[in-house]
Amino acid sequence: MSNVNMIVPLVIYLVLVFAVAVWGKRAAAKPSDTKGFLEEYFLGGRSMGGFVLAMAVITTYTSASSFIGGPGVAYKLGLGWILLAMIQVPTAFLTLGVLGKKFAIVSRKVGAVTITEYLRARYKNELVVVIASLSVLVFFMASMLAQFIGGARLFQTVTGYPYIVGLIIFGITVVIYTTVGGFRAVVVTDTIQGCVMICASVALLWAVVNAGGGMEKIMAVLRETDPALLTPTGPGNAIPKPFILSFWVLVGLAVLGLPQTTQKCLGFRDARSMNNGMIIGTFVVGFLMLTMHLVGALGRAVLPGIEVGDLAVPTITVKLLSPFWAGVFIAGPLAAIMSTVDSMLIISSAAIVKDLYHHHAVKKNLPVTPEKLGRMSLAVTAVIGVIVFLAALRPPSLLVWINLFAFGGLEAVFFWPTVLGLYWKRANATGALLSMVVGCGGFFWLMIGKIQVWGTHQIVPTIVLALVAFILGSYIGKKPDDETLAAFWGGE
DSSP: OHHHHHHHHHHHHHHHHHHHHHHHHHHHHOOOOOOHHHHHHTTTTTTOOOHHHHHHHHHHHOOOOIIIHHHHHHHHTTTHHHHHHGTTHHHHHHHHIIIHHHHHHHHHTTTTOHHHHHHHHOOOOOOOOHHHHHHHHHHHHHHHHHHHHHHHHHHHHOOOOOOOHHHHHHHHHHHHHHHHHHHHHHHHHHHHOOOOOOOOHHHHHHHHHHHSSHHHHHHHHHHHGGGGGGSSTTTGGGGGHHHHHHHHHHTTTGGGOOOOHGGGGGOSSSSHHHHHHHHHHHHHHHHHHEEEEEHHHHHHHHSTTTSGGGHHHHHHHHSSSSSHHHHHHHHHHHHHHHHHHHHHHHHHHHHIIHHHHHHHHHHOOOOHHHHHHHHHHHHHHHHHHHHHHHHHHHOOTTTTHHHHHHHHHHHHHHHHHHHHHHHHHTHHHHHHHHHHHHHHHHHHHHHHHOHHHHHHHHHHHHHHHHHHHHHHHHHHSOOOOOHHHHHHHHHO
């Protein structure tokens, strides 16, 4: 019976998501031209307000790691990991502040609907576009695979139902509402998912503090268990300075290179929406990171002896919450996972339909109608989702490695071409190509070889190498033409 009660709020939530998808389909504009259709399906007609924009950015960036993995590490390492996790607070501020306004202005000037189209307009090189599109497909599918499996395993752990049941429920929901509703449904569901995440984190933190007899008593128990749990470096100096630097790059600065977050910078309505999004997004990210990692760290005092960190939050949930509220909590991390996957699905579809097919069709003067693009977008989004779903039926053992590689690989490929393309007039196609190749290849080599430079994560030397390659290539290659410079810097 308790399992049934646990499922009820989850079912209600999933029904709501489906309803939003249907609404997104009906509310979408019915443009008569292909440009209008593409802007509607992949950007929601560039109509996001501040609150929706903030939620879209942070829920896209937030995944199961924020609800399960990170708090699980905090359970093991204590308050030091909470300080490390708070590095992620400026994510929305950085993304919208550094990229937001200029990115939006430029994208409207050149008619860019995707990050890849921005790269095409900036560098005017088809090889850059092909590498970018293929990178999006490969790395996104790897990351989506990890998210599908993580969601299904969470469902299995908390409810006791088989892995396949969780995978089917999760997979079908996210694929259908993304396929049917497009970008408009994605951002609205992202907003709902953000609210669900906030509610779930508050409920769980309250349960932990209440079960532990208050903060003062919990801190005393943690100090008695291991005083190092209350230090910035954690037990056995588990959080050294090179690791902190790595975190600043991997989940801080380099998020500017993630296509799934930068895509959202193309879809806001006006400057006011962007400014509100920066403020709201920064607050919500900080709140979510603090509450969920506190759950993990404080949970050590309430339920000691959990051997596997990833099981800490699910175990705490089942032990401390009623079945109904446990169901609400399940919806929280599932919402985080779904909001990450839906953005990746829509961008993967755009990489094929908009960046490759539509451009090719226009170039060859082939007939393209909104109806044809609509059918193709639906089909491609569904096919990608089904492929990832089928791969998740037999989950690989290198799941963590695949997820980290996907995350870092995207940053290695897109970071410098995106940022320097906006702010450095000398940046050109040669620099972008070299940066992409060196970044991706270097990151792959360092990860495979498990090579660390001065104890840092592989993304740190990769970003440095990619920057050097970009600068050298930009001085070797031709300067951007006057048309490009006028589009990106003229008239501002």
